[in-house]
Amino acid sequence: MDILVYGTINSVSLALMGLGFAMVYGISRVPNFAHGALYIICGFVTWTLFQKVGLPYVLSIFLALCVNGLLGMFMYRFILIRVRGMNISEIICSYAIGLAILEGLRWGGFRGMTNTLPVFMEGSFMLGGVPVDYHRLFMVIIGLLLLAGLWVFTHYTRLGLALQGMAQDEQAALMIGIDSDFMAMLAMGFGAILAGVAAILILPLGNIVVESGYNVLIMSIAVCIVGGLGSWMGAFFAAFIIGFAQILTVVFIGSHFQMVVALMAIILTLILKPSGLFGRQKELEERV
């Protein structure tokens, strides 16, 4: 029961981390290696607005999400758009941006255990003999709602359909009048907002530390690679696989191995089936 409950919680938090990365890659084909930095920056903006400026919690969360979305869009519009289509430059560029943000924050004095966000609701309840606090419950519910919402958004709204069209075939999308650069910019903004949502849901459970930015990046890459780059559903299922695998290793082997599992998953997936569990495209292109 322990494993089931905490495995689910862990999996949902992984899915939340990976969703933004999967979305950006799926639509604009930009591997956004600044994902971890966007995650952390949202946490810090919320913290600054809430603790230093003294705005209400909900308002500061909302503002932080807006800032994050704009930041993602700016990043695409002014930097990544210039290297679009050059895979390696994209990776190096976005990784360098992420590195600059994270190390800049570290230099700016955001380290140690002092920065925390409050949980949404105190207290806990028993679920089949396992204590679960309300915040984790919220996280699971909001995560699932978000996923459902995204599904509805991409299948039933004009904007969502346009994004999906671009993900499927950029040339054809251009031909029927979808502005691909604008859409890619929007996708980057949405990706950044999703990273921010993940940050706001997950960060109250611990401290805001810069190091977790790197871990989030690795976890989201793990989730997306195992699920197949660009496939959202794949990312979601992969999050459950990795999430449960992690909890199982923690229970039976030791907590040191939690990260090893994720890295192992990336390497093994890339070696055995580079297109991931649910990725359909790319298989022939990327493997000789």
Next chain:
Amino acid sequence: MNTQQLRKERIDRGIKVRSDGLYALMSWREMVYLALPRFILIAGMLSLPLLMPGVYWQRVISIVCIYAILALSFDFLAHYVGLVSLGGAFFIGTGGYIAGILNSYFSIPPFLTVPLAAVIGGAICTLLLFPCLPLKGVYFAIVTLMYPLFMARIIEAFDIFGGTDGILGIDSFSSTFVEQYFIVAMLLIFIFAIRRMVTTDMGLIFTAVMDNDQAVKASGISITKYKSLAVFIAASMGCMAGACLTHIYMWTGISMFALDFSILPIAATVIGGSGTLVGPLLGCLILVPVSELLRDFGTLRIVFYATLLVGFILFKSEGLMVFGQRKYEQFERWKGI
């Protein structure tokens, strides 16, 4: 309104045209023109340790050379074989740990551990990367980025080779003089050897693997064999650099797998000029001393070179070396059309 359009015209200098091929031997002037850049490189690198004002800055020059070897291996692998490896730290760490283990557990002296680390480390890296060789592009980049992290976590989790403390008390080189000139000499040898190698038949196959691997396959040449050979060459260089680093610091540990070793060589290559093989050295000569000067500001130096890297990728993606080469060999002028 001025509607006349201009275009930039580039013409090879007369001396460049005359000194192409055997005719360079016709006059001293042309021979000097050809030899000057190489002479500046060799003489400059050999005199740098002497010019430096103290032990600290001499040490910095050694570190520059180590990073330059790593960046050279990245440049070779990325621009002559088409395998973009983001895992420079993997090579450094493997080489460093092998040198550390050989020296402290088997007490083998440094002048033997360094070549041994290069060969054994190259073999181990090639063996571990072998399953990933069919991957291309982003996928190879991601998987190589993960390897150093993976190795660090494995060492941490299993608590082997000193665990998080690392291996202490490793012998240093016999003197600072030997340390510096050994590394400088290795760097120069590597630069000229790789430059020579990429023009041989083997180098031609490497370039062909990058341009069109299916065509290489169709010619009856095994891609995997040549890719693993290239990885072995690059990994050996990286491992040798790691072994030297271990002996300089007299210590090896998990931070040998740190991201610094992956990102700085890439930044140096981009800034210096990708595909020129000398560019990485130029980039390292700029980046490493500046990052040493910024050491007091802590992690600000990482911000600095990450920003510089983005700037160069966006606005000057050819790099300094290509720019300089063009100025040396060509006239440029604006011309009406």
